[in-house]
Amino acid sequence: MFQKQTLAEKREQRWAYLMVAPTIIGLLVLNYYPLADTIRLSFSRTQTFGRSTFNGIENYITMFSTPEFWKATWNTVLFCILTVPVGIAIALLVAVLLNAKVKFKSGFRAIYFLPMVVAPAAVAMVWRWMFNGQYGIINTILGRQVNWLTNPNTAVVACAVVAIWSALGYDAVLLMSGLQNISKTYYEAASIDGASRVRQFFSITLPMISPTLFVTLIMRLMASLKVYDLIYMMIDTSNPVLPDVQSLMYLFYREAFVAGNKGYAAAICIWTIALIGIVTAVQFIGQKKWVNYEV
Amino acid sequence: MNETSLRRSQAVAKGLTYLFLIAGSVLMIFPFVWMILTSLKTLAESMQVPPTILPAKAVFENFTYAVTSLPFVNLYINTILLIFFRVVCAIAFSSMAGYAFAKLKFRGKNLLFGLVLVQMMMPSQIFIIPQYQMLASVSLTNSIFALVFPGIVSAFGTFFLRQSYLGIPNEIGEAAYLDGCNQWQTFTKVMAPLTGNSVAALTIFTAVFAYADLMWPLVVNTDINMMTLSSGLATLKGQFTTNYPVLMAGSLLAMIPMLVLYLFFQKQFVEGIAMTGGK
Missing domain, CATH: 1.20.5 (Single alpha-helices involved in coiled-coils or other helix-helix interfaces)
Incomplete structure (x- = not known):
């Protein structure tokens, strides 16, 4: 009996290895080897034909003494500051309104979610056109003459607007799933006690949704720190404001695949990941102050 | 009051x-x-x-310009093939691994699952230079394989489908086993069909992200005939810098297939992406 069981267990184990093998081998080849190689590259000087030689922390020294790099770091942080709080606040408002008894709920939801299913490349294209300084519809509506995409201050704002618009529906849908888990009885009890809608939002909705809000915040922050495609499409490489708007990942792309400085680019990549790690860690520590898990 | x-x-x-x-x-x-x-x-x-x-x-001349200056047929085909292979790989490999991680006992399981979890936390850009160099060293850039390459396996898919298999009671698998199914049959005939909703969600998620991805196709396939709709559009931007009607026509052509699918399956899209994202 004992003998037979181990045989069955062995068979099970063999199947298990066979079934995880493609994924594990794939992860090792496609992710873990490249991870190690990126780290190695960040300590190397790139030479012709993809060869590289060890050069210690030279790439990091270059990086930390390059104003362009610090500017890109600041641009990335600024982009997060401009997009994440406002974006999530609007998404929460949309989620709360959609969670009320409204007609065409799924229709509204589908409309707000629309940017999620189209390629950011296509989305950015029409926003470029709307933000166009000479013929753009946004200037016509505002009755102003703003060169949105060629002025360093407004270019950041323009990119932030597109980012918020793009992520709104996705964040709202995530938050809605959190709202649906709040029991209606809380609101009924609060209404009987005479609490206003606004009061109900701050005393019931906000604490109850804080775990979902936290997840949404973390995801949005991580995505925003990695922003690339939107800025790439909105701001051309020939646009003079590029240094004032380019994110870390944009700089990474240019250094790695346009300029061919793969070692330097790898260092930028490692830095970005460290930044994401730090920001996420701060969020996880800060969450104790406002996220309510006692439900 | x-x-x-x-x-x-x-x-x-x-x-x-x-x-x-x-x-x-x-x-x-x-x-x-x-x-x-x-x-x-x-x-x-x-x-x-x-x-x-x-x-x-x-x-309609703008559409004519867009179509004559970009090989849209190729872009459609490349994008469809990219999505198709990414989806098939993600579902096949992630289902297998997700099932094994959820339901089978084997030595080193926690360590191997750790590899999956850690990969999920890393941004994809950190892999991109070596991935590109691997393909370049064997002259495989400018191919469909190159487009699919980073997505052959999916750590996220594995994690996501494991969750789905964890939700299936063990008794179902045990009953199948007693009925004489081996592990593989239990998996393919009994367990996998029960994860339909999650597989659908993963399909939509994988497809939308493969379609939206810009950096990888831009890097790996520089031949205009091997580009995807996203990277092709970025190229069109360079050609018609200020001719916005043509750029709008091109963008519209690039988004129409997804928009049509979304029109029919909007519920599945929204819920699928929310389901995968909310984890």
Whole structure:
């Protein structure tokens, strides 16, 4: 009996290895080897034909003494500051309104979610056109003459607007799933006690949704720190404001695949990941102050 | 507060809710409408100040320009193949691994699952230079394989489907085993069909992200005939820097297939992506 069981267990184990093998081998080849190689590259000087030689922390020294790099770091942080709080606040408002008894709920939801299913490349294209300084519809509506995409201050704002618009529906849908888990009885009890809608939002909705809000915040922050495609499409490489708007990942792309400085680019990549790690860690520590898990 | 004023304030709240939602919807849809309208205008009309809302006369020459300056047929085919292979690989490999991690006992399971979890936390850009160099060293850039390459396996898919298998009671697998199914048959005939919703969600998630991805296709396939809709569009931007009607026509052509799918399956899209993202 004992003998037979181990045989069955062995068979099970063999199947298990066979079934995880493609994924594990794939992860090792496609992710873990490249991870190690990126780290190695960040300590190397790139030479012709993809060869590289060890050069210690030279790439990091270059990086930390390059104003362009610090500017890109600041641009990335600024982009997060401009997009994440406002974006999530609007998404929460949309989620709360959609969670009320409204007609065409799924229709509204589908409309707000629309940017999620189209390629950011296509989305950015029409926003470029709307933000166009000479013929753009946004200037016509505002009755102003703003060169949105060629002025360093407004270019950041323009990119932030597109980012918020793009992520709104996705964040709202995530938050809605959190709202649906709040029991209606809380609101009924609060209404009987005479609490206003606004009061109900701050005393019931906000604490109850804080775990979902936290997840949404973390995801949005991580995505925003990695922003690339939107800025790439909105701001051309020939646009003079590029240094004032380019994110870390944009700089990474240019250094790695346009300029061919793969070692330097790898260092930028490692830095970005460290930044994401730090920001996420701060969020996880800060969450104790406002996220309510006692439900 | 008396009855009538309470009812009145509720009516006002309802009105404000609709007002906000409708205004928001207009803002969400307007860029798409403006894209369509601009794509039907002549270049001269698009640059009128103040702009016309509706095109004076709808012209289709912009679509002709877009199609003749970009090999759209190839872009469609490449994008479809990219999505197809990514989806098939993600589902096949992630189902197998997800099932094993959820339901089978084996040595080193925690360590191996740790590899999956750690990969999920890392941004994809950290892999991109070596992935590119691997392909370049064997001259496999500018191919469909190159497009699919980073997505052959999916750590996220494995994690996601494992969750789904964890939700299936063990008794079902045990019953199948007692009926004489081996592990593989239990998996393919009994367990895998029960994860349909999750597989659908993973399919949509994988497809949308493969379609949206810009950096990888831009890096790995520089031949215009091997580009995806996203990277092709980025190239079109370089060619027609200021000819917005043509750029709008191109963007519209690039988004139509997804928009049509979304029109029919909007519920599945929204719920699928929310389901995968909410984890």
